[in-house]
Amino acid sequence: MLVLAKGMAVHGQGNVKEITPAKLQQMRSAAAGSGADSQVVNLVNKGVDFGVSLGFNRVFERIYDVHVSPLDYKLKVTDAPASTFLLSMGLSVPLTRIREKPAKSTSAHVRGRYYRKLTETGGATKTVYYVPYGWNLVATVNLLTFNTAATGSVFNKRIDGGLGLGYRINDELQLAATFEMISYRLPRDFLIDECRDKQVISATGTLITSILPDNSDYYADRYLPSVSLKLFYLLAYKPLKQ
Secondary structure, X not given: OEEOOOOOEEOOOOOEEEEOHHHHHHHHHHHHHHXXXXXXXXXXXXXXXXXXXXXXXXXXXXXXXXXXXXXXXXXXXXXXXXXXXXXXEEEEEEOOOOEEOOOOOOOOOOOEEEEEEEOOOOOEOOOEEEEEOEEEEEEEEEEEEEOHHHHOOOEEEEEEEEEEEEEEOOOOEEEEEEEEEEEEEEEOHHHHHHOOOOEOEOOOXXXXXXXXXXXXXXXXXXXXXXXXXXXXXEOOOOOOOO
């Protein structure tokens, strides 16, 4: 199990030991006094994480939905929801990366989590790993889009995603804002521009009484630019055994 300074068990990890910034400073002081390079405490960044997120998305463009009225068979055009609810997975990379030797040039009070790996016998190694909090670069891929009005389906059959900035609050949570390209199944332009409030007549002279999103004669897939706000749950980093 993961052993904290207070002896708590976290995430079921069995080969790391967390240390406090004060303990890190003590280790640095001891290394500086020894004069031996082998005793210098290295600080290695391990802040790259995968995670899952929930959030809201809004497209920049105005989007429409169409249907044929059962009263007079005229085409009715309505506004489709511009906002969606997303379930995503993503990669978070810290913008603050620290790899130093000796490590005494950096303050021990930088916000983040410090820990050391444990050997097979339970002893702590000298290398200190640092997971920084604060700003991160975020890349996301959307798994589910909960907006049946605009897309015609809950599950994304096309790959949607984007890039953005996140702010890591603690070991597990991060807020992120991303710029994304989202796929929509939308009515073709000629329906909006030429057939609004009119009866739609096919080339064979047949009156159209229904228009469905799966009909590619009237609907097409489009990628639209959008912005998203998400809350990430970052999966715990599991260091390798020595």
